[in-house]
Amino acid sequence: MMEFSRWKIWMVIAATIFGILYSLPNFLPQDVRTTLARYYLPSQTLNLGLDLQGGSYLLLEVDTDALAREKTANLTEDVRSTLRQKSINFSGLAATSEAVNVRITDTAQFEAALTELQKLPQPLPKNPAVRDINVVRGDNQTISLRFTPDGRRADSASAVDTSIEIVRRRVDSLGTKEPTILRQGANRIVVQAPGESDPEQLKRVIGQTAKLTFQMVDETISPSEVQAGRVPPGSELLPSENPGEPYLVVKKRVLVSGDNLTNASVGTDQYTRPAIDFRFDGQGARKFGDATAQNIGKRFAIILDGKIVSAPTIQSAITGGSGQITGTFSTQEASELVNVLKGGALPAPLKVEEQKTVGAELGADAVAKGQFSTMIAFIFVVVFMILAYGFIFGGIAVAALVANLVMLIAAMSVTQATLTLPGIAGLILTLAVAVDANVLIYERMREEIKARSLIGALDAGFSRAVETILDANITTLGAALIMFAFGAGPVRGFAWTLTIGVFTSVFTAVFITQVLLVWWYRSAKPKTLPI
């Protein structure tokens, strides 16, 4: 111990300077930090977790079941329209969870039907050799179109990817500060928005599927038939956005969808109520123009997420490619809807599976309590060490502890690791356990002095204790790693604090204590061990 090279001293000095330099920004006001950043000096502060600075955490799940249901419904409609176009007679068109089945009535038309339906499956974008649907010949002139497992997987994977992209656009449109949007597992998305953002608005904006479609109102059905529940297979009964208004029967065929929108903005209708102005792209404008030209005098429905927003009558062909959606929107609703429509529709509904929201005030309170508790813990440890080991050895332990705390804060600031409320507890425990290294060294020296000279005792005490210190800290590191692997959110923050703490405390205990002890020995030239 007593013989050590110069590089150890330099390393201790370098680490201490690093620690002071990088932990300092935490104690400086914002404007000073901005100045520092301008001169490329360290200016990053601790990254506080949502439980400390306030904010919202949302765990969203992409509803892949709903996606599968929608795909089945679409396929059923495709089969119907394909067979009708070719004037093939069929019966028993029905969907199960895995397949769509249809029976061809006329034996002569069976082969033709099979050929036509064979055209429906699409190759998978990432694996063109595999198709999303298998067309299988069944008994008694039936044909089944089965979804392949690969196809289903590809669908959900792309739905999750698209959802993340759209959620990001929507969160950005709200102007949320520093949001984090991450994928978790197969079909989940984590959204974290720190600070004073409104969690209700966030959820409303993220959670809306925003599937906008324009469909014709089916006016061939009398209200009494609707009452009896007799809706023809190609039509469906949909509720209105306003709870008071009656349900309407609309044709399932979509004239134009929100996919064809190029722009949307908040406008006003003739009564100066908020409305949404929109513009179609070329294809959408053509489709909409054709449909309106053919159906003058009839009504069409504007449907958002399965609810009818309005159902105006077509006065003349609308060929310009732009239009207006009127309804009973508030200004805020209209502007939120515009943002959502511009970001695009979600491929499947999102469910909020978990939400944690902490008010900024509650977070600030937690920070204050955490700081205070850390200070109390620190003072306790300092007083106890000095009482137990005196000003020299106790003082060295305290110096190592201060260096440890400074380096810990610096390392947390540099890595931008998240400090959570349990993380503060981890910090306090790290302080206590860091002192353990000094205790081990001193206690060992006390023992060794019984059988050895002073210098021998210092040397043996130190080197034997270091072995134990390393062993003990490796186990703590193991526990931290496991927390990292299995834990979620705040537990991970705690594990990270603990991990950094292990490294800094081993460093400070071993190197700083050693350097200081040698320095004391050389300058004071003591005859006895003062503990």
Added chain:
Amino acid sequence: MAWPLIKLLPAKTNFRFVAFSKFAAILSVVLVIGSIASVLIPFEGPCGGLNCGVDFKGGTVLDMNRGGQPIDLGALRDTLNDAEGLHDVQVQGDGGKNVEAMIRFETPEGGNPAQKVDEIKTHLSGKFEGAQFTRTEVVGPKVSGELLTGGVMALFFAILLMMVYIWFRFEWQFGVGAALGLLHDVILTFGLFALFNLEFTLTAVAAILTIIGYSMNDTVVVCDRLRENLRKYKKMPLADVIDLSLNETLSRTIMTGITAVGALVGLAVLGGEALFGFSIALIFGIIVGTYSSIYVAAPVILIWGVNRSDADAEIVDMGGFKGKR
């Protein structure tokens, strides 16, 4: 002034730890059985006798205030009980003027859980003027199940990893002793949570994992010394070597224990409600962990014995830390 001012123990102690190990073993077994019973009974749901938080049980917690105005808890409870589809409603005041209230209920089933909670918040804001919600936690049933599995897995792997490490560094008897000591600490801490009805959350799992780390730390210190003394005193009976090693490390054990507990007491008292259970568990775990490294790990080694023949006495040595001897 003569230093040190406080000296907790004389320089040399001669406690006969091993002599009391039978009594300690009975005490440990009773405590472990008692803890397991209090955790398991009643045999209901995923948590049994533990007071599981929303993390593991699923559920919703709201903190409500009205900007300093008192809240009529009775009316709040009635409003929530009248609301459709809410089960297991609990309302808790702050113990004083009730300017703050904590509301808990089962997360409404089906569809979009968080959406329904929003409706309830809107409903409450309508009934209670100026109601603000400073904290909202909604955990759906799917997520809570996964968190519970993750928590249990974490504990299991932590103990396993520690055992393997000790096995590798020392001898297998040490590994078994250390693992039993850890199990003892973990089970008793679970018992503490069940007995005092402390809320068992993800943070509690972190606390238990930390206790595992600390207890291991303690056990390693004792084992290290034991190994060293086994080499040094080849003729001394095993029981005496264990006593000697425990006595030699005792002052360190107590010094570190007091430092850790002292630092955490501040956190328990001043850290607020969120960290109270966490710090209590840590303090308890440190005390139990210290006890277990003396009275669980060491006696297990005594029961199994260690190979002390000359040929095998050189214990597995990773070498890296101290070089060849």
